[in-house]
Amino acid sequence: MTNQGDHTVSVVDLASNTVSATVQVGKSPVGVAIDALSNRAYITNVDSRSVSVLDIGSNKVIHEIKLDKVAPVGVALNKSGGQLFVADWFHDQIMVIETQSYKQLTTISMGKAPAGMVLSREGASLYVANRDSNEVGVIDARNHKPLHKIAVGKHPFGMTLSGDGKLLYVVNVESNSVSVIDVRRDVVTATIPVGEHPYCVTTNADGSTVYVTNTHEDTVSVIDAKTQRVTATIRVGGTPEGIAYDNKHQRVYVASWMDNALTVIDAKTNKVVDTIKTGAQSRAFGQFIATLIQK
Numbered sequence: 001m002t003n004q005g006d007h008t009v010s011v012v013d014l015a016s017n018t019v020s021a022t023v024q025v026g027k028s029p030v031g032v033a034i035d036a037l038s039n040r041a042y043i044t045n046v047d048s049r050s051v052s053v054l055d056i057g058s059n060k061v062i063h064e065i066k067l068d069k070v071a072p073v074g075v076a077l078n079k080s081g082g083q084l085f086v087a088d089w090f091h092d093q094i095m096v097i098e099t100q101s102y103k104q105l106t107t108i109s110m111g112k113a114p115a116g117m118v119l120s121r122e123g124a125s126l127y128v129a130n131r132d133s134n135e136v137g138v139i140d141a142r143n144h145k146p147l148h149k150i151a152v153g154k155h156p157f158g159m160t161l162s163g164d165g166k167l168l169y170v171v172n173v174e175s176n177s178v179s180v181i182d183v184r185r186d187v188v189t190a191t192i193p194v195g196e197h198p199y200c201v202t203t204n205a206d207g208s209t210v211y212v213t214n215t216h217e218d219t220v221s222v223i224d225a226k227t228q229r230v231t232a233t234i235r236v237g238g239t240p241e242g243i244a245y246d247n248k249h250q251r252v253y254v255a256s257w258m259d260n261a262l263t264v265i266d267a268k269t270n271k272v273v274d275t276i277k278t279g280a281q282s283r284a285f286g287q288f289i290a291t292l293i294q295k
Contacts, residue, residue: 001032001242001253001255001262001278001282001283001284001288002025002029002030002031002032002043002242002282002283002284002285002288003029003260003278003279003280003281003282003283004028004029004030004046004257004280004281004282004283005260005279005280005281006279006280006281007024007025007026007027007028007029007045008022008023008024008025008029008279009022009023009025009029009032009041009043009052009054009279010022010262010278010279010282011023011056011059012253012262012276012278014246014248014249014251014253014289015249017264017274017276018276019276019277019278020059021059022279023054023059023060023061024061025043025045025052025054025061026043026045026047026048026050026051026052026064027045027046027047027048028045028046028047028048029043029044029045029046029052029283030044030045030046030072030073030283030285031043031044031072031073031074031075031087031285031286032044032075032242032284032285032286032287032288033075033076033077033084033286033287034056034287034288034289034290035077035081035099036290036291037080037081038081038099039055039056039057040053040054040055040056040062040081040099041053041054041056041290042054042075042077042084042099043075044072044073044074044075044086045072046071046072046073047071048064049066049067049068049069049070049071049072050064050065050066050067050072051064051065051067051072051075051084051086051097052064052065053065053099053102056290063102065097065102067086067088067095069090069091070086070088070089070090070091070095071089071090072086072087072088072089072095073087073089073115073285074086074087074114074115074116074117074128074129074285074286075087075117075286076117076118076119076126076286077099077119078119078123078126078141079119079122079123079141080123081099082098082099082100083096083097083098083099083105084096084097084098084099085117085126085141087110087114087115087116087117087128088107088114089113089114089115092109092110092111092112092113092114092130093107093108093109093110093114094107094108094110094114094117094126094128094139095107096108096144105144106144108139108144108145108146109146110128110130110137110139110146111128111130111132111133111135111137111149112130112131112132112133113130113131113132113133114128114129114130114131114137115128115129115130115131115156115157115158116128116129116156116157116158116159116171116200116285116286117129117159118159118160118161118168119141120141120161120165120183121161121164121165122165123141123142124140124141124142125138125139125140125141125147125183126138126139126140126141127139127159127168127181127183129152129156129157129158129159129170130149130156131155131156131157131173132155133149134151134152134153134154134155134156134172135149135150135151135152135156136149136150136152136156136159136168136170136179136181137149137150138150138186148186150181150186150187150188151188152170152172152179152181152188153170153172153174153175153177153179153191154172154173154174154175155172155173155174155175156170156171156172156173156179157171157172157173157199157200158170158171158198158199158200158201158213158242158243158285159171159201160201160202160203160287161183161203162203162207162210162225163203163204163205163206163207163208164206164207165183166182166183166184167180167181167182167183167189167207167225168180168181168183169181169201169203169210170201171194171198171199171200171201171212172191172198173197173198173199174197175191176193176194176195176196176197176198177191177192177193177194177198178191178192178194178198178201178210178212178223179191180192180228190228192223192228192229192230193230194212194214194221194223194230195212195214195216195217195219195221195233196214196215196216196217197214197215197216197217198212198213198214198215198221199212199213199214199215199240199241199242200212200213200241200242200243200285201213201243202243202244202245202252202287203225203245204245204247204250204267205245205247207225208224208225208226209222209223209224209225209267210222210223210225211223211243211245211252211265212243213236213240213241213242213243213254214240215239215240215241215257218235218236218237218238218239218240218258219233219234219235219236219240220233220234220236220240220243220252220254220265221233222234222270232270234265234270234271234272235272236254236256236263236265236272237254237256237258237259237261237262237263237275238256238257238258238259239256239257239258239259240254240255240256240257240263241255241256241257241282241283241284241285242254242255242282242283242284242285242286242288243255243284244284244287244288244289245267245289246289248291250266250267250268251264251265251266251267251273252264252265252267253265253288253289255278255282255283255284255288256282257281257282257283259275260277260278260279260280260281260282261275261276261277261278261282262275262276262278262282263275264276
């Protein structure tokens with residue numbers, strides 16, 4: 001998980017809920033994307049305008065991709081892991097980088113201030129939350145062409161797919177809501193009210209439960225995906241941002257920017273069971289949980 005305040009990534013052992021390594025990366029790391037096939041993590045560094053490539057087997061940075069006049073935040077991979085998509089917040093575009101040569105292949109024009117990105121289950125479409133134009137852009141991930149845009153709430157930021165890949169959940173920061181998009185038709189089918197100033201979202205493995213961080217009230221909203229209503233609100237660490245679900249242990253991990261920690265929630269009881277101290281200003285924007293593949 002990324003720690004923006006001290007320019008590090010904390011590596012957490014989910015079995016023991018302890019930090020097993022702290023890795024120095026670029027300045028002000030925020031976004032994270034993990035390629036389990038190659039055992040790599042890609043970390044966006046806002047202030048050093050770069051992407052750190054981390055070998056998650058050795059916990060060492062093996063390369064830093066320098067970006068010209070770009071402050072990267074959102075990051076995602078294509079289906080094979082061969083291409084990296086980086087959201088260019090300042091220039092309203094998505095950069096496409098080849099992950100073997102680290103060379104930029106192309107750029108794709110997007111809406112204003114692109115932030116979170118999610119690849120569809122089959123890998124054909126890339127969904128982009130365009131924060132300042134209040135929409136989700138849809139890109140053909142294979143030929144890098146914009147397809148269309150979907151109007152959502154105000155200031156969309158974090159996104160995630162449902163467990164079966166049929167729904168996309170989009171957090172609307174200034175609308176205090178989550179838009180639900182049917183990705184087969186690319187239309188909004190529901191809008192769910194949540195807490196104040198929501199930020200990121202995740203689901204459990206089968207998609208029956210959705211979890212949303214609310215940064216201005218230090219809570220996580222728990223949503224029943226079938227009824228599309230909030231069924232519980234969990235108090236967590238200060239300014240919760242990134243959130244991810246651990247399928248193996250059935251726990252939810254929440255990055256606390258204010259408390260420099262990771263809050264651990266038991267998904268069966270909706271109770272906080274642990275707090276893990278990390279680095280300064282933990283953000284972890286993206287899917288930050290992965291399983292190391294032994295080679």
